[in-house]
Amino acid sequence: MxxxxxxxxxxxxxxxxxxxxxxxxxxxxxxxxxxxxxxxxxxxxxxxxxxxxxxxxxxxxxxVWRDGCYQAYKHKQWGIVTFTAIVILAAAILGINDLYKFLPSEALGIIFGVLTIVAIIFSSMTIEVNESEVRWYFGPGVFKKQISLEEIANCNNVKNPIWMGFGIHSFGTGWIYNVSGLLGIEIELKGGSFIRLGTNQPNYLIQAIVDAKDNVE
Missing domain, CATH: 1.10.260.40 (lambda repressor-like DNA-binding domains)
Structure with a gap:
């Protein structure tokens, strides 16, 4: 069999x-x-x-696919771009403050605390595909999102323009989630909206979604 x-x-x-x-x-x-x-x-x-x-x-x-207990795909991409940008911003704030002394030490502590939290959250982005859904989250498991395979109408490779930036934000009829690089996939939902997921493995991710949908069918 x-x-x-x-x-x-x-x-x-x-x-x-x-x-x-x-x-x-x-x-x-x-x-x-x-x-x-x-x-x-x-x-x-x-x-x-x-x-x-x-x-x-x-x-x-x-x-082998095993109903109810398999995971077709899991990939973590490190947020090199976002982490580097945060480090540069922190260094710039520290350097300017050394020259002009416009921020008290307490304010600097708060700023660097916030930047540290942001750096941890956007240090990576993990995308998973299983037998029922595509899900993704940032860092240790923040801003978890998921869509069912049944909602997906189509998905394609995309190269995001640099002005789209990184992090989480809306664009036109959809949302983008990205921590590094310009490559990704665009998922078209049956309702007409779009989701862009940044990934350095766009071909593998698309194939994993296709295989998972085939497994359900």
């Missing part, structure tokens, strides 16, 4: 090794059509799963 597999994860393992489908077929002993089918349809036999697990040197269970 065929089992549903994490085709996006298998593709990730293959491309990380710079392997073509033909090469994976050769080293695993599986037919090329089998490789093509499992990457496009996300299903294969248990014997195929064992062969792939052996080739990739992973536990076979990590390649």
């Amino acid at each position: 065929d089992m549903k597999v994490k085709s996006s994860l298998i593709r990730k393992y293959r491309t990380e090794r710079l392997w073509s489908q033909e090469h994976l077929s050769k080293v695993s002993g599986l037919g090329l059509r089998t490789i093509q089918r499992l990457e496009s349809r996300g299903s294969c036999s248990s014997e195929t799963i064992m062969s792939l697990a052996s080739v990739f040197e992973v536990d076979a269970a990590t390649l």
Whole structure:
């Protein structure tokens, strides 16, 4: 009996090794059509799963979708840009205050306390995809958001213009969530609104969403 597999994860393992489908077929002993089918349809036999697990040197269970207890995708991107901007701002405030002494030490303490909190919150952004939803949050788990897979009409790669900035804010008919870089994905919801998620793995994230929706269907 065929089992549903994490085709996006298998593709990730293959491309990380710079392997073509033909090469994976050769080293695993599986037919090329089998490789093509499992990457496009996300299903294969248990014997195929064992062969792939052996080739990739992973536990076979990590390649299989398990209803109610699997997580298709999880990725944390560090907020290098936002952290650097906060450090520069803090240094500028400290330098100017050393010259002009316009802020008392108590005020400086409050400012640096606020900047520290902001730096912690936007130090990273984690995006997860599971069998029912896409969810994301900042830092240790702040500003958690989620949307169900059923709400998603489409998703595409985007390159955010630099004027969109970082953090959380609205744009036109949607919202953007980003801590670093210009790459991301744009999720179109069935209601007509949009959500942009900054990520340095846009292709993997889109494939994970597609695979998760296929698993539900």
